[in-house]
Amino acid sequence: MQTLTRKRILVGITGGIAAYKSAELVRELVRAGADVRVVMTPAAKEFITPLTLQALSGNPVHHTLLDEAAEMGMGHIELARWADLLLVAPASADFIARLAAGMGNDLLTTLFLATQAKLALAPAMNEKMWLNASTQANVQQLQQRFPDLAWFGPDAGQQACGDVGPGRMLEPVGLAQLAASCFEQNVLTGRKVVITAGPTREAIDPVRYLSNHSSGKMGFALAAAAAEAGAAVTLIAGPVNLPTPDRVDRLDVVSAREMHEAAMAQLGAVDLFIGTAAVADFRPDTLADQKLKKQDGQSGMTLTLVQNPDIIASVAKAEQRPTSVVAFAAETQNLLEYARRKLDRKAVDWVVANDVSRQDIGFGQDHNEVVLVGKDSERPFGPASKHQVARWLIEQLSASFHA
Ligand code: PMT
Numbered sequence: 001m002q003t004l005t006r007k008r009i010l011v012g013i014t015g016g017i018a019a020y021k022s023a024e025l026v027r028e029l030v031r032a033g034a035d036v037r038v039v040m041t042p043a044a045k046e047f048i049t050p051l052t053l054q055a056l057s058g059n060p061v062h063h064t065l066l067d068e069a070a071e072m073g074m075g076h077i078e079l080a081r082w083a084d085l086l087l088v089a090p091a092s093a094d095f096i097a098r099l100a101a102g103m104g105n106d107l108l109t110t111l112f113l114a115t116q117a118k119l120a121l122a123p124a125m126n127e128k129m130w131l132n133a134s135t136q137a138n139v140q141q142l143q144q145r146f147p148d149l150a151w152f153g154p155d156a157g158q159q160a161c162g163d164v165g166p167g168r169m170l171e172p173v174g175l176a177q178l179a180a181s182c183f184e185q186n187v188l189t190g191r192k193v194v195i196t197a198g199p200t201r202e203a204i205d206p207v208r209y210l211s212n213h214s215s216g217k218m219g220f221a222l223a224a225a226a227a228e229a230g231a232a233v234t235l236i237a238g239p240v241n242l243p244t245p246d247r248v249d250r251l252d253v254v255s256a257r258e259m260h261e262a263a264m265a266q267l268g269a270v271d272l273f274i275g276t277a278a279v280a281d282f283r284p285d286t287l288a289d290q291k292l293k294k295q296d297g298q299s300g301m302t303l304t305l306v307q308n309p310d311i312i313a314s315v316a317k318a319e320q321r322p323t324s325v326v327a328f329a330a331e332t333q334n335l336l337e338y339a340r341r342k343l344d345r346k347a348v349d350w351v352v353a354n355d356v357s358r359q360d361i362g363f364g365q366d367h368n369e370v371v372l373v374g375k376d377s378e379r380p381f382g383p384a385s386k387h388q389v390a391r392w393l394i395e396q397l398s399a400s401f402h403a
Helices: 019-031 050-057 068-072 076-082 093-100 107-114 127-131 133-145 172-181 217-228 256-266 311-317 335-345 386-402
Strands: 008-013 035-040 085-091 118-123 155-158 164-168 192-197 202-205 208-210 232-237 248-252 272-275 282-284 305-307 324-331 350-355 367-374 377-385
Touching: 008 019, 008 050, 008 076, 008 107, 019 035, 019 050, 019 085, 019 172, 035 050, 035 076, 035 107, 076 107, 085 093, 085 107, 085 172, 093 107, 093 118, 093 133, 118 172, 127 133, 127 164, 192 217, 192 256, 202 282, 208 282, 217 232, 217 248, 217 272, 217 386, 232 256, 256 311, 272 311, 272 386, 311 324, 324 335, 324 386, 335 350, 335 367, 350 386, 367 386, 377 386
Parallel strands: 008 035, 008 085, 085 118, 192 232, 192 272, 232 248, 272 324, 324 350
Antiparallel strands: 155 164, 202 208, 282 305, 350 367, 367 377
């Protein structure tokens, strides 16, 4: 269970007799090297005390949504961001029903809605409750809505109430192993990944520049996903207003030429290079030392632009070329045709095509829809959150990369 080392696991406990096993689960996870925090529903506290879980996890237990002290420290949004995995064990019939209804009426359901972490449920309830049509419909609905949500169990056998059948929570050791398996796609362990993200700014004078609407979200999500997959990640970021993802080295740059220089300086032992940055193709040919002043009677102005270096093409054609080079293609029409042209022209291995004419995806949005275009393949994904798109891309790219 080496994969649990330093992983941040949020264990959610709901009200059910199996809650007593959660103490053992927390112990197993901590033993495996995970950093564990516990969130309990009010009903869970009827079965096991927060004090026990605090002692076992070594961290304060969270149980209320509106807790002033917690909001100043580790509030619900921080907790949602902190976690690598949210594992609810036991997940009661009531909790599953509330999730299926999309509710956020306590800390745990709110975290489920707010987190970008991996999600897992370990159902535990009486077998008739598990087999009840309502519970089964809720389970199906969640499976459709959250295809990445992992279901750990339930197990079948003798239950606390004496009935025999499906509905028993899996044993803590088994649950800890399943939690570890969530991270086993550590497909990039030992690999070096470089990602460019955000816009570039091309100065006209000391106060003006040419740029575009890239927020950096797609590139930052990719950096987080690559780090999650075990890679050593360097993120070369244009001017954006985003926090650096955990376990990622960040280099801030402003112009295309600075980004080019930073990218080329990384080459040597790079396994995967991904260009999500919206790099300005052109820059003003001269940079005025002083702010340009409008002259009396001036009705227009002409800027002469010169071409910037093509970063991704330089990387793909470099002597110390990374094993795999991936460009993005931001298109407003003929998505696949233009993406294919970029694949050839820039000599990259893959192009991730996205339609930036749409309002719901692309520049600045939290969602995207992409087609991963290879020499002889086209794989669509989304619409989905940029984090989900990033995880999918890392999975796809690393699979082909290993092949
Ligand atoms: O940052 P977000 O708000 O999350 O938005 C994400 C995004 C829309 C910016 C992203 O998904 C995206 O499409 N990025 C590529 C934007 C772009 O400049 O596309 P392009 O088709 O013009 O360029 C093709 C490729 O060449 C890109 O990989 C680009 O990084 C690279 N390029 C372009 C010009 C240049 N001088 N050097 C380059 O490396």
